[in-house]
Amino acid sequence: MIITVASTKGGPGKTTLSLCLADHWRRAGRAVEVLDVDPNRNLSQWLKGAKSTIPCTVVDEDDVIDAAAAAEERSEIVVIDVAGALARGLVYAIGVASAVLIPARPDQKDAIEAARTYQHVTTAERQAQRFKSNASIPAAAVLMQVNKRTQAAGFARDQLAAFKVPLLTTEIPLRAAYQNYSFFGMPLDDAAVRSDFAELAEAVEAMTNG
Numbered sequence: 001m002i003i004t005v006a007s008t009k010g011g012p013g014k015t016t017l018s019l020c021l022a023d024h025w026r027r028a029g030r031a032v033e034v035l036d037v038d039p040n041r042n043l044s045q046w047l048k049g050a051k052s053t054i055p056c057t058v059v060d061e062d063d064v065i066d067a068a069a070a071a072e073e074r075s076e077i078v079v080i081d082v083a084g085a086l087a088r089g090l091v092y093a094i095g096v097a098s099a100v101l102i103p104a105r106p107d108q109k110d111a112i113e114a115a116r117t118y119q120h121v122t123t124a125e126r127q128a129q130r131f132k133s134n135a136s137i138p139a140a141a142v143l144m145q146v147n148k149r150t151q152a153a154g155f156a157r158d159q160l161a162a163f164k165v166p167l168l169t170t171e172i173p174l175r176a177a178y179q180n181y182s183f184f185g186m187p188l189d190d191a192a193v194r195s196d197f198a199e200l201a202e203a204v205e206a207m208t209n210g
């Protein structure tokens with residue numbers, strides 16, 4: 001299966017989500033690899049720095065379709081991290097996905113870009129339906145950096161609902177462990193992060209099965 005993590009916006013947590021999902025599945029003994037389609041190469045450089053054993057391929061955006069097919073031959077699970085912009089890489093990565101995750105912080109701009117990204121998923125789905133009438137690309141937003149003490153997450157949920165963007169009930173809290181990993185360590189070394197992603201990974205697998 002191919003899990004594409006996409007948003008037309010920079011900063012909502014695409015790379016964090018890609019990395020943590022892949023590391024969750026790696027720790028669970030699943031054959032997982034990642035494709036880094038962001039020209040900033042944040043994910044691949046970070047994995048190299050952390051000496052991670054998760055296989056990672058840097059992919060030019062025009063090569064996404066071929067690279068995804070090759071990765072799917074090698075690994076049970078392929079996670080694709082794309083750049084935060086409306087670019088060909090995002091469109092292709094959505095087109096090959098078994099499911100699309102759209103991270104959004106509790107922020108109006110993130111919700112608007114999540115809706116815009118979701119529109120690209122429904123467009124890709126309609127294209128696929130020209131050839132297979134029941135084709136579907138399940139997609140959902142994931143709220144990231146949720147602070148339970150503030151109202152913003154509620155505003156973001158309402159806004160996503162108004163835009164008719166499906167939202168996973170599993171949300172990723174704001175945690176120091178997610179901020180610190182850019183300097184040292186793996187986020188999943190933290191027990192709370194492991195538990196966040198055990199729940200999220202289950203929800204993602206349910207999206208692809210259901």
Ligand SMILES: Nc1ncnc2c1ncn2[C@@H]1O[C@H](COP(=O)(O)OP(=O)(O)O)[C@@H](O)[C@H]1O
Pocket residue numbers: 009010011012013014015016017042084144145146172173174175176178179180181182
């Ligand atoms: N749940 C979280 N709690 C705290 N900080 C987070 C969380 N998720 C992501 N971050 C931080 O937000 C920043 C942007 O995340 P990143 O995954 O690089 O976004 P993107 O790939 O979408 O640009 C990073 O510094 C990351 O450490």
Ligand SMILES: [Mg+2]
Pocket residue numbers: 014015016038042082
């Ligand atoms: Mg990124």
